[in-house]
Amino acid sequence: MTLVAKHNKLSRRSGCPLNASVEMLGDRWSLLIIRDMMLRGFRTYKEFMDCYEGIATNILADRLQKLVSYGIIEGEPDPSDGRKLIYRLTKKGIDLAPVLTEMVLWAAAHEDTGNQELVRLMRADKEKFLAGVRMRWSNDRPKPS
Amino acid sequence: MTLVAKHNKLSRRSGCPLNASVEMLGDRWSLLIIRDMMLRGFRTYKEFMDCYEGIATNILADRLQKLVSYGIIEGEPDPSDGRKLIYRLTKKGIDLAPVLTEMVLWAAAHEDTGNQELVRLMRADKEKFLAGVRMRWSNDRPKPS
DNA sequence: TATTTAACTTGCAAAATGCAAGTGAAATGT
């Protein structure tokens, strides 16, 4: 049984595309979850939990559900371990790569931040970096990373 | 008296640049405020208030203050009307244009959204669009738009 | 001088978030 997106936003504050983005992603955790899937290959609840100490268990569960309901990620049970749910970025989720990239480059340019390696990689050749992400996450392959 | 940015985040959840971005912009209103300054030339509290019914007066005040404290916008009194405060994007704020652009294009590609005119413009030539924003907001000019 | 306007505060209710503890099904260890 694969979890499927059932996206039923009742009313949107405005028709502007940016508003839609903000309503889906404008919170403290969603983009970080997506980043860790995209860049670090996280796939299970536990991986997220162990990683950022800071996110509350109920909030993580809630965010994962919401991302599924928006069609940004999808979850299916691990065939080799019935307890585990494997989350994966959908096409829609992978398409957030340029958004994440610009946010990373902006912060790196204006704030004192770490992970300079990633930043250099992105800055050196944005398109190449994006192509890499898309390749590693191409939907043909069952397991990215 | 020009309000100046005094940016003193006490502790950051992680050094990742994305985390920095999310901490500054990851809420329901900040990016919309920036969009309206960038694209619609909004400059005063009242303009924001009148526009989106939906934002609470105290939240708007709080967000404007925070954006100032992050150095994304700055506010100075209108010389011709002592009641008014004119807010303006800083360089750091203008540099958010690529982030907004990617968020708009992402939502437009995956959601049912309005403002197709803007979307077409952005899609047709992203760099040209960005150049236009930067030009209109170049710091030489006192009043953008 | 009286009223209006702009930009906020303040007080309080409602919603979202965070934290600790608990649950239930599946795997693992003995």
Added chain:
DNA sequence: ACATTTCACTTGCATTTTGCAAGTTAAATA
């Protein structure tokens, strides 16, 4: 086979953030 551990969550409750309505203050306008 049975007890323990692991995984992916809930639940309950305190704290924080948001939203709404009603002030407030200084400056402009009638």
